Amino acid sequence: MADIATLTLSGLTAAFLLGVFVWVVRLEDWRSYTPVVGGGGAAGGYGAGEERAHKPSGIVRWLTTVDHKDIGLMYGVFAVLAFAWGGVAVMLMRLELVTPTTNFVDSTLYNGLLTSHGITMLFLFGTPMLAAFSNYFVPLLIGADDMAFPRINAIAFWLLPPGAVLIWSGFFLPSLAPAQTAWTMYTPLSVEQPNPAVDLMLLGLHLTGVSATMGAINFVATIVTERGEAVNWANLDIFSWTVLTQSGQIIFAFPLLGSAIVMLLLDRNLGTTFYALGEGGGPLLWQHLFWFFGHPEVYILVLPPMGLVSYILPKFTGRKLFGFKFVVYSTLALGVLSFGVWAHHMFATGIDPRLRAGFMAVTISIAIPSAVKTFNWIATMWNGRLRLTAPFLFCVGFIANFIVGGVTGVFEASIPVDLLLHDTYHVVAHFHYVIMGGIAFAVFAGIYYWFPIYTGRMYQQTLAKWHFWLTMVGTNLTFFPMIVLGYAGMPRRYATYDLSVGPELFFAALHRSATLGALLLAFGQIIFVWNLVQSWLEGPEVTDGDPWDLKETDQHGREWAWFERQRETALAIDGGVASDASDTSSEPRSDGGEATDGDGSAAERDDD
Numbered sequence: 001m002a003d004i005a006t007l008t009l010s011g012l013t014a015a016f017l018l019g020v021f022v023w024v025v026r027l028e029d030w031r032s033y034t035p036v037v038g039g040g041g042a043a044g045g046y047g048a049g050e051e052r053a054h055k056p057s058g059i060v061r062w063l064t065t066v067d068h069k070d071i072g073l074m075y076g077v078f079a080v081l082a083f084a085w086g087g088v089a090v091m092l093m094r095l096e097l098v099t100p101t102t103n104f105v106d107s108t109l110y111n112g113l114l115t116s117h118g119i120t121m122l123f124l125f126g127t128p129m130l131a132a133f134s135n136y137f138v139p140l141l142i143g144a145d146d147m148a149f150p151r152i153n154a155i156a157f158w159l160l161p162p163g164a165v166l167i168w169s170g171f172f173l174p175s176l177a178p179a180q181t182a183w184t185m186y187t188p189l190s191v192e193q194p195n196p197a198v199d200l201m202l203l204g205l206h207l208t209g210v211s212a213t214m215g216a217i218n219f220v221a222t223i224v225t226e227r228g229e230a231v232n233w234a235n236l237d238i239f240s241w242t243v244l245t246q247s248g249q250i251i252f253a254f255p256l257l258g259s260a261i262v263m264l265l266l267d268r269n270l271g272t273t274f275y276a277l278g279e280g281g282g283p284l285l286w287q288h289l290f291w292f293f294g295h296p297e298v299y300i301l302v303l304p305p306m307g308l309v310s311y312i313l314p315k316f317t318g319r320k321l322f323g324f325k326f327v328v329y330s331t332l333a334l335g336v337l338s339f340g341v342w343a344h345h346m347f348a349t350g351i352d353p354r355l356r357a358g359f360m361a362v363t364i365s366i367a368i369p370s371a372v373k374t375f376n377w378i379a380t381m382w383n384g385r386l387r388l389t390a391p392f393l394f395c396v397g398f399i400a401n402f403i404v405g406g407v408t409g410v411f412e413a414s415i416p417v418d419l420l421l422h423d424t425y426h427v428v429a430h431f432h433y434v435i436m437g438g439i440a441f442a443v444f445a446g447i448y449y450w451f452p453i454y455t456g457r458m459y460q461q462t463l464a465k466w467h468f469w470l471t472m473v474g475t476n477l478t479f480f481p482m483i484v485l486g487y488a489g490m491p492r493r494y495a496t497y498d499l500s501v502g503p504e505l506f507f508a509a510l511h512r513s514a515t516l517g518a519l520l521l522a523f524g525q526i527i528f529v530w531n532l533v534q535s536w537l538e539g540p541e542v543t544d545g546d547p548w549d550l551k552e553t554d555q556h557g558r559e560w561a562w563f564e565r566q567r568e569t570a571l572a573i574d575g576g577v578a579s580d581a582s583d584t585s586s587e588p589r590s591d592g593g594e595a596t597d598g599d600g601s602a603a604e605r606d607d608d
Contacts, residue, residue: 426486
């Protein structure tokens, strides 16, 4: 059965990659760097005229580009591929858990899928998908020409594919078995496991960490030094604030992970004793180093999605973001406090009770800035003119799921409760309500909201709402039973639960509910991919530079003003109608920056 599952996983992955290749080959108008409204899949957003003459065509464009919009799109495609891999892995795991005994995959493959799923979703989907939005839209939102270091930006992306190959190598190379350390790579297991795939995975993780650090330095430099004249700290948009805070966290957290990985590789291959039992720092040293990175990593992943929700939600309520300054302050507070809570993952390790009490207090207090954001989102919707579009629905879904994830986290912050729930499915439910129920929902909201900008087309709105409801129902049907499983004592990371004494039937019923929810989730994502690709190629053309009617409520942001200028330029060039030379606001910038009037009024229309 394990061989069948491995072949199934490899076949599905190969089919998906083949489909992506066919889609890329079908893209038309490779030489066009304009939005090409209705142009059928041109990855839009480029200035016209000279850009067409100076940039290569075909696949060479994507291999050599340093344009922030191209790189943003490549990050997005890479993240969707990684999401598919991680989704297939978890579906195989959930099918195995339908029954208490081993039926579908053996424990070795199950542990490999578990490890691959966690690392893929965090390092190959979460961070790159947020980098996709940040690369494409931060320069547009702040009126910058491009990223501060375009070539470094490209290098940061191209480190990811080899990193992914190394991380997944255990599934592809017949002489290796998949790494089975779980995503936390706890010692001494990760030191003593002889499988070379573990070394390859650690090297791949190191590459992804270098990639994230390079990107973070670039974002800090861009937001601090490349803002347009009309953009200051007071009117910097909330999404850019969250990207700036996230980048600061990455600069401090990821190099520490890299150092910990190097020491782990030395222990595995050169006989050092950094994490050896009774010597060096022991296994607890790995936990301290890993979680000093690992808990800020949660906020590294959740802060830009919070920024997306804070930015997109007001667009469909007819109101500005309530308490904008407090949302910014809470973002900065989360960025700082996230480095002071790592040991709440170690309450059960026997650390000093006084230290445990301190970390419990800080962990509970970190819920305050998150609550500030939540209440501000609710206040933004209160008495607003709500438009139930797909981006708005996904924002509301984010808020609902984030509340569940946050409340369960507060329970786990309490030492006595955590000692009961530690390493049970309650932890899995809490984490996934934040990651899948929160981050993924914000990502979907951003994709749907900005879809006209990078495609020049509109998606099928009915399918988008089907995607929302299947994802919302599937998320809660998958992860809420895990909360109950945790309270019932079901440990996580187990491939079987065939008990001679205990609530086996109760566990089985809850696992079957979770598997049904996972199937709904998978079906919803198939609809999403179909809608995305079909609409990109054949969707209805956007005939207006303001497809969401944001001007009516004074919510027309800088990126939409840029899109409107690019669209007018494309129409003038393709249709032969020259624009008014005296209208400086319509002058295109081939680098994607915002051309404003002398008084900066174009950029001042959006202060959220």
